[in-house]
Amino acid sequence: MPAKPDPSADAILGALKAVLPGLAATFGRSCEVVLHDYRVPERSVVAVAGEVTGRHVGGAMSEIGLSVLARGDEAEPILGQLTRTPSGRLVKSSTLPLRDARGRVFGALCVNLDATALQQVGDLLSDLLGGTAQPTPTTFTDDVEQVLDAVIRAETPGDPAALPRADRLPLIAALDRRGVFRLRGAAPRVAARLGVSRASLYADLAECRRNPDHRTEPTA
Known part of the structure; x- marks a missing residue:
């Protein structure tokens, strides 16, 4: 866009x-x-x-x-x-x-x-x-934070901060598919919910965009 x-x-x-x-x-x-x-x-x-x-x-x-x-x-x-x-x-x-x-x-x-x-x-x-x-x-809702939380809840049933990287990557890929990272400031918000640094999130996002194998549903 x-x-x-x-x-x-x-x-x-x-x-x-x-x-x-x-x-x-x-x-x-x-x-x-x-x-x-x-x-x-x-x-x-x-x-x-x-x-x-x-x-x-x-x-x-x-x-x-x-x-x-x-x-x-x-x-x-x-x-x-x-x-x-x-x-x-x-x-x-x-x-x-x-x-x-x-x-x-x-x-x-x-x-x-x-x-x-x-x-x-x-x-x-x-x-x-x-x-x-x-x-x-x-x-x-008027609050983008609530929308972001709802999208994350829809993609993983548990605590997103507890996911191992193998399950975190499919979650990040799903959020990317759903347009989350088009929102201004979404990356640090997602990183905080996943319990990772912003740099780690960007690295994981780049990996998801390179590798279509991660475009599956989280397992936990």
């Missing part, structure tokens, strides 16, 4: 900020629309309309946003993904990458619909909801 997208990116963000309230109002109080600027990924939220996930301007992206960021200019829309917030809400989320005049991804428009009430109805009328799709736990 380019460090300096085309200036058209700012014009696109400005235009979308003006329509966010109308989009959210169209779907009522169960809808939230969030606008992200990936040029500042650790504070990507630049506008919010509606109240579903508790997001605020200046807040962090979720794991969904990280996955889009990780794909860079190859990112595609993620439509209708069922997620579960830490508070237990069932949310149907769609994430639409935004491209500047040169076709480069620089942000995203996200629509979150609170589907909790529909789930309750669906428990009685399961055929209408199409069966057994399970929501993915997702951390919607």
Whole structure:
């Protein structure tokens, strides 16, 4: 992803900020629309309309946003993904990458619909909801530290600081795949959680990028 997208990116963000309230109002109080600027990924939220996930301007992206960021200019829309917030809400989320005049991804428009009430109805009328799709736990928060912790927890069940290097390398490779190291300041944060120095983390990350054999799941 380019460090300096085309200036058209700012014009696109400005235009979308003006329509966010109308989009959210169209779907009522169960809808939230969030606008992200990936040029500042650790504070990507630049506008919010509606109240579903508790997001605020200046807040962090979720794991969904990280996955889009990780794909860079190859990112595609993620439509209708069922997620579960830490508070237990069932949310149907769609994430639409935004491209500047040169076709480069620089942000995203996200629509979150609170589907909790529909789930309750669906428990009685399961055929209408199409069966057994399970929501993915997702951390919607303004704090990038919480998102980082959630991604690490999803990749390893135990204490990451207790992992031997053989298991730490697959974890670092998984975090790299999920876009964690695109966040400014992520490396020292990850190093602290893994109980290693920043230099050791950079060496391990370089090893993971050289050697695809490390791209497996941690064993502990």
